[in-house]
Amino acid sequence: MRPAIGGIDFGTSNSTVGVIENGQPRLVPLEENQVTLPSAVFFNFEDGRAHFGRRGIADYTDGVEGRLMRALKSVLGSSLAHEKTRIKARSMAFTDIIGMFLAQLKARMEAHTGMPAGPVVFGRPVQFVDDDAEADRMAQAQLEKAARAQGFADIAFQFEPIAAALDYERSVAREELALIVDMGGGTSDFSVVRVSPERANAADRSGDILANRGVHIGGTDLDRLLSLDRVMPELGYLSQTRDGKRNLPAAYFADLATWQRINLLYTPKASSDLSQLRYEAARPDLVDRLIAIVEHRWGHALAGHVERARIALTTAPSARVAVSVPGAEFGVELSREGFEATVHGTAERVADTVTATLRDAGLAGGDIATVFLTGGSTSTPLARRTILGLVPQARVVEGDVFGSVGLGLALDARRKFG
Missing domain, CATH: 3.30.420.40 (ATPase, nucleotide binding domain)
Structure with missing residues (x-):
């Protein structure tokens, strides 16, 4: 059986797979009739399985116990790439989780074409990491290694904007x-x-x-900036210590505002650090909100609320982020004007x-x-x-x-x- 050739756009937020059918490029339906698959993995602790895309996000949103991973592409080339995160009783490297997601893209491509996956072209950004050629080289190598581990043998790379140009070129006269x-x-x-x-x-x-x-x-960067500017102050960000000599350390708030770093807060050490932070804070009531969000594993949900508000501001003059967690109930009103200033x-x-x-x-x-x-x-x-x-x-x-x-x-x- 002749293997199927195709292109894989492994994105930070969404992924697609393209193949040639009847001489024309077509996107593979990856999740029911949807041609995009949100780049998300949810480790469901209740059924012991990993779920992907919208299904995984829905499980998390519905309150199923587990661990959600998003924005995995952003770890490539960074110090996080080979770090491990706790998934119930085991530790997994972020690159292995990326491999699991790529395996799903491969399986769904094969199910659609009825053929084994053959040579593929992976999209890549012009720079995985700004102004760092070695980190950029490492990021592509990490993605290639993760793909080969899932059975992709013939792999090429193309810059994502060049791929977009090839799509546009079909319409030029x-x-x-x-x-x-x-x-x-x-x-x-x-x-x-x-x-x-x-x-x-x-x-x-x-x-x-x-x-x-x-x-x-x-x-995701716009989400992080919006969260830090408008939401994290409601959890104690930029507030002072009790002695008034300095602000509380920013790292915990930055992690909570950054998709790929949220899981770093779900550790015993982070819990201990946050308890100490509360003791040092001039506004322990605000830090109590931060602790409640972390204890209820609500970090990704909060990031999702910020993301939806940011998207809403593309067409609406205002939006609202509402937080409703035991111990952390508050709302933040956002405006497009304020977002653009941020x-x-x-x-x-x-x-x-x-x-x-x-x-x-x-x-x-x-x-x-x-x-x-x-x-x-x-x-x-x-x-x-x-x-x-x-x-x-x-x-x-x-x-x-x-x-x-x-x-x-x-x-x-x-x-x-x-």
């Missing part, structure tokens, strides 16, 4: 210069690419990639990266014919205004927010392996 913007859950990547119908199937496109850059900014510095970093990408290509903003937008974070109004303001004459094309990269990776896999 003539040669043009395009700025590809891919802002997802963990990274923001930008590429200037020459696209044309004639060049679409060329084996070597390196000469058409005029520049590409990336920065480790995505939706992430203003982050938007400036995105703008600087786009400007540098254009400079690398030897182009001005007016030279760009089209801006192709993909990735969920491109819907953030401030990010969108910031980027489009740098290329004011360009036509704006909306890609498949969650699927363009997976479709482009399938096209790249056909070119490389088909």
Whole structure:
């Protein structure tokens, strides 16, 4: 049986798998009729199984006892990658948990195609880790090792914005210069690419990639900043010690606001540290809320509430984060204006990266014919205004927010392996 070739977009928030069917790229239904699979693993302590995607998140939300893991891609290349986290009676490395998730993508690809998985092209951000070439190399090596451990033998990598460019190119009628913007859950990547119908199937496109850059900014970073600015102060963040000489240590609050670090608080040592923190605090009542959230393993739920509020602010002027945990009951009102003030510095970093990408290509903003937008974070109004303001004459094309990269990776896999 001929193995199936495909492309895998393992994302910080969501993942997709693309294959070629009847000569065209298609996304594989990964969870019932959904072509995206949230990049989440829930270790259910009640049935002793691991559940993935929406099913895993639903178990966690319904209060099933267990451990939820999200934003796993963000640990690649970091000190967390080979650390272990306690899953009931055993310890597991984060890279092994990533492997479990990749195994699910492989199994669901095979179930859809009816063929064993063959050569695949994995998407990767332009930079897994900002300004650290060694950590970036290590991150790709860790992802490749995790994939090979699950039976993927022939593996290639492609930059995610280049994959998005390949998807966009299917619709162009003539040669043009395009700025590809891919802002997802963990990274923001930008590429200037020459696209044309004639060049679409060329084996070597390196000469058409005029520049590409990336920065480790995505939706999860916006969630973290929003949480630290507006929610964590309700738990004692930035409050003082009883002697008034310093603020409480920030690390515990930063961990609770960061998807991939929340589980670090669910340890006996962290519990002991938080008890000491309460003793030192000028506002122990606020730290009591923090302790209650940690004791009830409500950290991921809190991060989810912040995420939903941040997404709501893309279309609404206001949103609310409501916390209802025994010992921690409060609400925080949010406004789009306040959110944009919170992430203003982050938007400036995105703008600087786009400007540098254009400079690398030897182009001005007016030279760009089209801006192709993909990735969920491109819907953030401030990010969108910031980027489009740098290329004011360009036509704006909306890609498949969650699927363009997976479709482009399938096209790249056909070119490389088909």
